[in-house]
Amino acid sequence: MSKKKLIAGNWKMNGSLEANDALVRALAAGTKDVACDVVVCVPAPYLAQVQMLKSGSRLELGAQDVSVHSNGAYTGEVSAAMLREFGVRYAIVGHSERRQYHGETDALVAEKARTALAHGVTPIVCVGETLAEREAGQTGEVVKRQMAAVIHVNGHCISEIVVAYEPVWAIGTGQTASPEQAQQVHALLRQQLAAATAHAERVHLLYGGSMNAANAASLLAQPDIDGGLVGGASLKAPDFLQIIAAASASAPAAGRTN
Ligand code: 13P
Numbered sequence: 001m002s003k004k005k006l007i008a009g010n011w012k013m014n015g016s017l018e019a020n021d022a023l024v025r026a027l028a029a030g031t032k033d034v035a036c037d038v039v040v041c042v043p044a045p046y047l048a049q050v051q052m053l054k055s056g057s058r059l060e061l062g063a064q065d066v067s068v069h070s071n072g073a074y075t076g077e078v079s080a081a082m083l084r085e086f087g088v089r090y091a092i093v094g095h096s097e098r099r100q101y102h103g104e105t106d107a108l109v110a111e112k113a114r115t116a117l118a119h120g121v122t123p124i125v126c127v128g129e130t131l132a133e134r135e136a137g138q139t140g141e142v143v144k145r146q147m148a149a150v151i152h153v154n155g156h157c158i159s160e161i162v163v164a165y166e167p168v169w170a171i172g173t174g175q176t177a178s179p180e181q182a183q184q185v186h187a188l189l190r191q192q193l194a195a196a197t198a199h200a201e202r203v204h205l206l207y208g209g210s211m212n213a214a215n216a217a218s219l220l221a222q223p224d225i226d227g228g229l230v231g232g233a234s235l236k237a238p239d240f241l242q243i244i245a246a247a248s249a250s251a252p253a254a255g256r257t258n
Helices: 017-030 044-053 080-085 096-101 106-118 131-135 139-160 179-194 216-220 237-249
Strands: 006-010 037-041 059-063 088-093 122-127 162-165 205-208 227-230
Touching (some): 006 088, 006 205, 017 044, 037 088, 044 059, 088 106, 106 122, 216 237, 227 237
Parallel strands (some): 006 037, 006 227, 162 205, 205 227
16 A cells, blocks of 8 residues: 655754744745655644745644643643644654653553544654663563553554654664664554554554654665654754655555555
């Protein structure tokens, strides 16, 4: 089946009206003819600005989180319906920074994915092990536990999510998982999805963690790596455009056509 690669930028808590203007204009101009899908996940206050800036381009808009609640007395939260009003198509859920600094549990992440799907927002569900867990040989167990919670809650909708494997030790450290290390975990996740849905091949499995212009092509060449979730390098237009070009150029995996 056909599946384009998907490259998502996670700006995290970065940006300004001025910087966003320059970045999004450069990305819009540089992605006119690309053969992959491109998303920018921006801080909530900038959604309206980026929605306007990206209009007429191939860029899609994403959020970095979504409330598990649909509406009501939840001070500080942003609902999926609000995101939809600003043209948001994707929302990152369960990023390791939210799991670590905001106490998000597997169960909450799974419920957030459900709320997003219910409102027509595609959740980009993040999973990944810490360095201590990898060193203890627990990588497979940890990512499968995180994924199992999402599968359990989302049942037959599971093929509509996007998954990002982001080893915590690779985030913002400049230390990337090797293509083989990443592929190994992606294959595990694909297998786990295949046990839950007949459409596991449809699910985009992204790699995230120090992806950059130099290492993107070799990661994206792996059979189960369907794109990237890019932090630091997504803030610089030339770097992000090079990653997009690598995704655009990378041949579809065996058994798939583009
Ligand atoms: P870096 O690309 O900066 O390592 O961040 C990865 C990430 O956390 C994307 O969500």
